[in-house]
Amino acid sequence: MSDTRLSDLTQALLEVAKRAGADAADAMAVDGRSISIDVRGGKLEQAERSEGVEIGLRVLIGGRQACVSASDISARTLSDMAERAVAMAREAPNDPYAGLADPAQLARNWDIAAFELEDNSAEPAASALEADARTAEAAALAVAGVSQVQSASASYSRKRVHIAASNGFSGGYGRSSRAVSAVAISGEGLSMERDWAAESRTFQADLPDAASIGAQAGQRAVERANPRRPKTGAYPVLFDERISGSLIAHLLAAINGSAISRGASWLRDAMDTQVLPEALSLTEEPHRPRISGSRPFDAEGLPTRRRAIVENGVLRSWTLDLATARKLGLESTGNATRGTASPPAPSVGNVTLTPGVQSRAELLRDMGTGLLVTSFIGATVNPNTGDYSRGASGFWVENGQIQYPVNECTVAGNLREILMRIIPANDARAHLSHLVPSLLVEGLTLAGQ
Known part of the structure; x- marks a missing residue:
């Protein structure tokens, strides 16, 4: 048509x-x-x-x-x-x-x-x-x-x-x-x-x-054949680029206007406070060409624009449509989305996390002994506290080298603490809507054997 x-x-x-x-x-x-x-x-x-x-x-x-x-x-x-x-x-x-x-x-x-x-x-x-x-x-x-x-x-x-x-x-x-x-x-x-x-x-x-x-x-x-269960304890964990975006997705969910306006977010009192390492910013870029999350206007007809969600580690913006903005006494960020059968609701489009200077291989080398996570099974995330627990599989790393595949383990921590310790690689794929590279986090709790 x-x-x-x-x-x-x-x-x-x-x-x-x-x-x-x-x-x-x-x-x-x-x-x-x-x-x-x-x-x-x-x-x-x-x-x-x-x-x-x-x-x-x-x-x-x-x-x-x-x-x-x-x-x-x-x-x-x-x-x-x-x-x-x-x-x-x-x-x-x-x-x-x-x-x-x-x-x-x-x-x-x-x-x-x-x-x-x-x-x-x-x-x-x-x-x-x-x-x-x-x-x-x-x-x-x-x-x-x-x-x-x-x-x-x-x-x-x-x-x-x-x-x-x-x-x-x-x-x-x-x-x-x-x-x-x-x-x-x-x-x-x-x-x-x-x-x-x-x-x-x-x-x-x-x-x-x-x-x-x-x-x-x-x-x-x-590569995943014959997996073992990893050791239990506190170890560095490297989230592979395929799944690292899920960590940033938890942050984006926590700053969504629907959650903030209900007071149901572990970041509800975090505006203008540090939520990422100081060297990192998270930016929405809705005008990138050939990218699935790009659009000239939102579902309420407001213009989309580049905005700093997190700037130098400090949270600077909620994600708002008109209704949630009015409830919070703010202006819409141009993030309304909707389907034909539903009213508008806030949702983020393209985002870019500041890349690091090291490759994934270099982060593996520097992590010494720990876990490389390549997939998740299930999730338990408390939206009010940020407590985080996910079933994971991937590869055990010793002396900076992959040793063997692992499964049947759990990665746990608190998202506020996890996000403050992320170290990004430089391997984000340019065609994706969410440009999030592999992320190294020190001292996460692993439950294995």
């Missing part, structure tokens, strides 16, 4: 909402299509294609609001949606902080081409995706020690989004994605070990070849 038709749909939703009695409204229209191919044992296991349009409407009557959505775009459905939403809003509890942006706050004159969010090359044929999945599977099976490939997949998606509101905002953009993944298994029976590799890019031309992805999955699975 063209941008014009999506824009027309959102305007039509606003018009029927006004006729139904809404004081204000915003609307969203999403047109998407996707193809996914899975192979196993050299044979096609599953092929899926989906496409369609989804619409969403939020109406406000004073401080009362309601959201409805549909996948039918007939005039009758639009009218029914508006009437239903208005009836729901009249019964909803009053929220003094709900409401649209002031027109003076709205984004204007963005250059969507500069974001490079959508690959305009031809949609890949299902046969091309199947060929990539088969190639990835064959490459994984070719690694000595791989006993089977649990799955190999290739996918493509493309969607367009348009948002409009009764305050005068109207804007949209498209996104595309191309991905290949594989999950390989080494060993047999109770000795099986599993690992994976996956790559996704906005532009098909940027995607690594499927063979390299499959080979990486196979190599990782073989």
